Amino acid sequence: MPSKPRFGAGIWHFATYVDRYATDGYGPPVSIIEAIDRAGQVDDLSVVDLNYPFVDPTVTLDEIEVALKRNNLGVIGITPEIYNREFSKGAFTNPDAGVRRRANEVINDAADVVRRFGADYVKLWPGQDGWDYPFQVDHKSLWKMCLDGVGELASQNPDLKFVIEYKPREPRVHMSFDSVSRTLLGIEKIGLPNVGILLDFGHSLYGGESPADAAQLAIDHGRLFAIDVNDNMRGWDDDLVAGTVHPIELFEFFHTLRKNDWNGVWQLDQFPFRENSVEAANMAIDFLKAVDRGLDILDIEALRAAQERQDALGALKIAQKALFSSYR
């Protein structure tokens, strides 16, 4: 039986949010230190992913370290802020070469923070790289800029891993790294060993993928470096609490990971706009523990036999039984 999973979360899980309507936010601003302290209140959280630069530029890395330590938290990754105002027309694909250069610098700075914290990777979240309208871009050169930008970073930092978090859209109407296949195709083109995928369950689900299939594909290409979970209504990146809407597909996702001996951190990427963030994290982790127990008792042999026959109903009954009976 495999060891128990370690849980992680993006630190933004514990922040408050703005959107284009509630421009004054869904609550008072939360400093990075406060967010870390909230993360520390979650029952079973081991690591966090930190945005960089920090919202409050006066906060030092030492202060962050102290806060992490008192909450018994490690750092799994650093997410450079390449999707704010400066990069609102793109980071890797910005039409202004100077801004593209700045994106490279910001990410290289983030790489140093990865080293400082002994984190696993730099996370690239290229949400502003893409397009909004038909005819807006030359698709060939846009995609080339994406791959050149990521490839340059990977070459500059051969000691580090870079993970690309793909998503169909938002904030751009169409993101360049929109799916698991497109991202793998790009990574193969780049051809460097230190570029991989962070697969967000919800992005995959709402992009029309089967997250389990997407995970398998990324694993078979040797590129599944990290994962995030959450849930949604299949039409948008709602970032709801994991397990609340699509429990069976979440279970299939983790079954696929275990089947392939993938042992990374089970991370949360949730946006509890109107909920208590600590409660939202605990609820998700409780469900994920049920998933883990469910995998322990899943009748693997019977499932394999049903899948060999492509017997949907037979396979599903086995899965439902294992998952639901593991929920406490």
Next chain:
Amino acid sequence: MPSKPRFGAGIWHFATYVDRYATDGYGPPVSIIEAIDRAGQVDDLSVVDLNYPFVDPTVTLDEIEVALKRNNLGVIGITPEIYNREFSKGAFTNPDAGVRRRANEVINDAADVVRRFGADYVKLWPGQDGWDYPFQVDHKSLWKMCLDGVGELASQNPDLKFVIEYKPREPRVHMSFDSVSRTLLGIEKIGLPNVGILLDFGHSLYGGESPADAAQLAIDHGRLFAIDVNDNMRGWDDDLVAGTVHPIELFEFFHTLRKNDWNGVWQLDQFPFRENSVEAANMAIDFLKAVDRGLDILDIEALRAAQERQDALGALKIAQKALFSSYR
């Protein structure tokens, strides 16, 4: 031949925006006065819809009036801010009765501004009224609160019109006023003459409606009080420039309005996140003028005959010819 249309826009068209990623905004903040001055630069804009309270609470109504006057702009409606932090768990449906009361006050204040400017209506944009998760709400009481809240306002202000702008979702995962039919059903239940619909073309399109059909239905119920136009990819409220993606359905929408002698203002509800807002407005209005010219030359009799046969191809050829040949 009908008189030329008058054009309008939500004043937010000329602001800058934030979202959950670019929390520092897609540009420097724009004051309400600056936004009015930008609106004034659009070639052919007659009226604006103003959010209230104003972002800058020190701005007076007199200052607004001066700014409008120098830009030769009137006010078509006032949109009370019932979707910001205070109301992030709902305005009409907030679980806290005190907040529901506050919503009523804020909207009554907006009603006074409508009177002050001789505007046409108070616009209700209940984007936070709805739910996010299964099991979150008691649907019967939630809908009752929606209707009670709107009904109370209409009763308190019998001299004014209230328009409800429905949308499937965002910021809530599901909005209570989600479609033309649901909104009409609610309005009929309220049973007051001064409640109607503001039909946003894009909301209708992405909700899976035919905007032309939705307009006809609202007209047949005597409730089409106002309209907005824009465009999107049918999966989200992208608020793109009108005519850029779905020109034919936009043309059908205005054909339906003219056929019914509906003569209200042709308003823009666009969010040019990364574009010049004056250019975006001009581009939309140029297209809308082509639509208007297209309606002038549309072969109504031939179209009617084709529609009586439900001859899709015959009808579409007539429409394509009229619209495309009217574009300059």
Next chain:
Amino acid sequence: MPSKPRFGAGIWHFATYVDRYATDGYGPPVSIIEAIDRAGQVDDLSVVDLNYPFVDPTVTLDEIEVALKRNNLGVIGITPEIYNREFSKGAFTNPDAGVRRRANEVINDAADVVRRFGADYVKLWPGQDGWDYPFQVDHKSLWKMCLDGVGELASQNPDLKFVIEYKPREPRVHMSFDSVSRTLLGIEKIGLPNVGILLDFGHSLYGGESPADAAQLAIDHGRLFAIDVNDNMRGWDDDLVAGTVHPIELFEFFHTLRKNDWNGVWQLDQFPFRENSVEAANMAIDFLKAVDRGLDILDIEALRAAQERQDALGALKIAQKALFSSYR
């Protein structure tokens, strides 16, 4: 505690299917008699809904009765075939008045069969009534034809109930009766007591509704006459086995029914294209029994309190616990 639910199914659940690709069908044709015998093999099925006229025109009503009797099955409704070739351009809205007349005759014939079997209702499935292209129809007259057609039937048969099964689309690109609200709006317009809704869980889900909310709305209008369940991926009417993809929303749906003392039959509308139809029905009914047991142990008071606070996470934990622990 309420009495145990009775289960039903559309007889087509036990047929084989064709589509535009597998024009030779997903299996050999199944006669209506064979389908009834298959239905009889399901562990706990009480009633069926029968298409009429029968596929095989030589089969008599007496033969059907014998088959039903030997399988211990009753008839809940009759579904007149108003969506095949003759009506492929519409039944109620066909541009040819003669075809509209024929639709009326076919449905009146079906009404006689309802009487013959002592069934509950005539089911109207107006899948061909709608449009495919922009500009194809005059929306005002199309909707009028819908309401006139249904109203005429209800007037002709005041002793019988008619239920309308709405759906967003398919086979038409857009169906006129597309949503719960639109259908209720039409029914209110018709103004007769014997017209109601058959709410198909999957149609509601993929139309972007919350099925629980849709049920509540139909109940509050006194029009929820019947229901169907199944499941899908929220983008199409996949007619998968109930409970396999969206268990929580299915549970919320039945919670809403019980809360309102709605005691109709729990019917299946599944299309097991590639599965054994008896197994598919049994699997669904097993899940529905877990749903029923879950409702028995649901902590209603705690749920009500959580919903009053609109406490999504609190409410969901209560629901998850009741449902998952009831699965065997």
Next chain:
Amino acid sequence: MPSKPRFGAGIWHFATYVDRYATDGYGPPVSIIEAIDRAGQVDDLSVVDLNYPFVDPTVTLDEIEVALKRNNLGVIGITPEIYNREFSKGAFTNPDAGVRRRANEVINDAADVVRRFGADYVKLWPGQDGWDYPFQVDHKSLWKMCLDGVGELASQNPDLKFVIEYKPREPRVHMSFDSVSRTLLGIEKIGLPNVGILLDFGHSLYGGESPADAAQLAIDHGRLFAIDVNDNMRGWDDDLVAGTVHPIELFEFFHTLRKNDWNGVWQLDQFPFRENSVEAANMAIDFLKAVDRGLDILDIEALRAAQERQDALGALKIAQKALFSSYR
């Protein structure tokens, strides 16, 4: 200026259809010979794609040849029937090895017909290869079967080209070859020069791709072997007449092809369920000729400059002007 495009169509464009509702079809059956004669009535059609085996097994290749000749039509491709009853659980991925073998045989037979007619390619339309339910399949082995199956064919027939027509779904709830990127990833893995993509504009559009971007990507990988056009509502493969709903994106698609000197046939894949098929083809081709004229007058330099700035509005104005003014 490039030479005028040649137009083609799938022969099924001129057939009648069945679906799961109108099981008796949307019209009387049309023989393959009749369908060819209808194709011959289209004003400007050069080639057709033929399903094989023919619906009527008594029709000989010689008879087909005569019919083609009298209608002045060539054959661009042959589409083996690997999606009917025999293959309803998959062709390449069928759980039964014997059926997979049969699929190979059927396709090899089709390859001989390609040679017989001097056609360009064997078209693989693996609509039944995929899955319907979570947990139904082992995703690793399913994808391997896809690639092994296609690879074997390409190896067996090195003198011929094979094109894969991807689509997100239908008839399977999820197709294995679901997107341009997934298909390219698979083709790269197969590693043979004679496997490419047939890019269907509508499949791309409703899969959330930009068809122009998808075409560019396939071209950059040297794999864009063929194309199909049509239109839809972005939520399903409606196979409507090309240009009727999304004219601008269709124009961008062909702009991308011309920019890359891609000179293949402009094929129609439309399903005029309720329309006259010859009229539907003529209408599409008329629009495509407007597209072609639009490309002739498109201000390429200005467009390139706008795209370099990623100036959406500037670029779109140039495109709208060229397309709309070319419509007659």
